[in-house]
C-alpha cells in the first residue's frame with residue numbers, strides 16, 4: 001500500500017516531539033499533526049502583555065548534574081542526541097513541605113531529606129531508608145497486565161507515622177497522580193525518584209527555548225510538522241486505522257499512528273472501538289493556577305527563598321476533586337526566580353499558585369460568573385500564600401489565571417485532566433492494531449516522563465518492534 005507517511009503522530013507536545021525525533025533520526029517518513037499554532041502542548045508558552053509565560057512550568061523533575069550518566073535525564077538526552085548544556089538547566093535552591101505540625105525541606109541533595117526525616121521523625125528514618133531501596137523502576141511501569149498496587153498500603157509497611165506518609169504523598173501527588181486519594185505504587189516510585197532522589201531544575205530561558213530546540217532537532221532530521229492541523233476522526237477498518245480525517249477536510253494515510261492526545265480523547269476520535277476493549281474514562285484531577293507578576297524579586301524584597309512550597313492545612317492531605325471550585329486548604333507555591341542563577345537575569349518577580357479544582361463546577365458557569373469566580377479564586381490563593389510570602393498582594397503588577405476549563409479548551413484533555421485517565425496503557429498498545437498511545441496516558445507524566453514515553457513507544461513499536 002502507498003501511504004502518505006510511515007508514521008503520523010497526533011500532537012506536538014513533548015511526547016510527540018520526542019517520538020518524532022527518534023523516527024526522523026532513523027530516516028522514517030514521519031509527520032506530526034498539531035491543532036495549535038505552536039508546539040509544546042500542556043507545557044508550552046504564550047505571549048502575555050509583552051512577556052512570554054510558560055503555560056505550566058514549575059520544574060523539570062529528574063534533574064541530575066551532567067556527570068551522572070545512568071539517570072533517566074541522561075538517557076533521554078542520549079536518545080534525542082542533545083547535550084545537558086542544550087537545556088541550560090538551573091537547579092533549585094530549596095523546597096519545602098509544610099503541614100500544620102511539621103515541616104520538611106529538600107534540595108537536589110537527597111541526604112538533606114534523609115537528615116530532615118532523622119531530625120523530625122527519628123523513629124521513621126530506618127523505614128524511610130528501606131522504602132527508598134524498595135522502589136519500583138521505569139521498566140515495571142510498562143510491563144503489560146501488571147496489577148495496580150496501592151501506594152498507601154506499601155507506605156504503611158515501611159512507615160508507622162501517618163503524618164510522614166501524608167507529607168511524602170503531598171508533592172508526589174501534586175506532580176503526577178491521576179487518581180483520587182491513593183496512587184499506583186509504581187507511579188509513586190517513579191515520581192519519588194524524580195522529585196526527591198533526583199530533583200528540580202528550570203531551563204534558564206523557560207520552555208520556549210526547550211521546545212524550539214526539540215522542533216529544530218526534529219525538522220533538521222527530516223521530520224514534518226504541520227500546525228493548525230486538527231485530527232477530526234480516525235476511520236477504523238478491519239481493526240486498523242485506515243484513514244486519518246483532518247478538520248480541514250483532508251484525508252491522510254499512514255502505516256502507524258501514534259496519538260499523544262490522551263487515551264479517552266483518542267478513543268473519541270476512533271470511528272469504531274472493539275466491544276471487548278475497555279472504554280477509558282477521563283480523569284478527575286485538574287487544577288487552577290494563578291501566575292503573578294511582581295514589581296520585586298521575592299527573595300530580595302519579600303524574604304521568600306523557597307523554590308517550591310507544598311502546603312497542606314488539614315490533618316489528612318486530601319487529594320481529590322474538590323466539592324467547591326477549588327480546594328485552597330492545600331496548594332503549591334512555585335517561585336521561578338528562586339532557581340540558582342535565575343535571579344541575576346530576572347527583572348520581574350514571578351510566583352505561581354496552584355490548587356486542585358473541580359472541572360464540572362467550573363464548566364457550568366456562564367461567562368460573567370466565570371470571570372468573577374476567577375477573580376475570587378485569585379484573591380483566595382493570594383491570601384493563603386501571604387502566610388508564606390508576606391506582602392505578596394501589594395506587589396502584583398499583572399496576573400493570569402487558568403482553570404480546568406482553560407486546560408480542556410487548549411489541549412482537548414477531557415475535564416482538564418492534566419495527568420490523564422487512571423486507565424493507563426502500560427506499553428502504549430491500543431485495541432486498534434496500528435494505533436499506539438504515548439505521553440501522559442502511557443503512564444509517564446511530566447516533562448521528562450512525556451519525553452521518555454515518546455522515545456519508548458517510537459523505539460519499541462516502530463524502530464525495533466513489531
Ligand SMILES: Cc1cc2nc3c(=O)[nH]c(=O)nc-3n(C[C@H](O)[C@H](O)[C@H](O)COP(=O)(O)OP(=O)(O)OC[C@H]3O[C@@H](n4cnc5c(N)ncnc54)[C@H](O)[C@@H]3O)c2cc1C
Pocket residue numbers: 010011012013014015016033034035036039040041042043055056057058059060061229230231232260261289407410411412418438439440441444445446447448450
Ligand atoms: C498547568 C500545568 C503545569 C505543569 N507543570 C509541570 C511541571 O512543572 N513539570 C513537569 O514535569 N510537568 C508539568 N506538567 C505536566 C506536563 O506538562 C505534561 O505531563 C506533559 O507536557 C504532557 O505531554 P504530552 O506530550 O503527553 O501531552 P500534551 O502536552 O497534552 O500534548 C498533546 C498535544 O496534542 C495536541 N492535540 C490535542 N488534540 C489534537 C487533535 N485532535 N489533533 C491534533 N493535535 C491535537 C495538543 O494541542 C497538544 O499539543 C504540567 C501540566 C500542566 C497542565
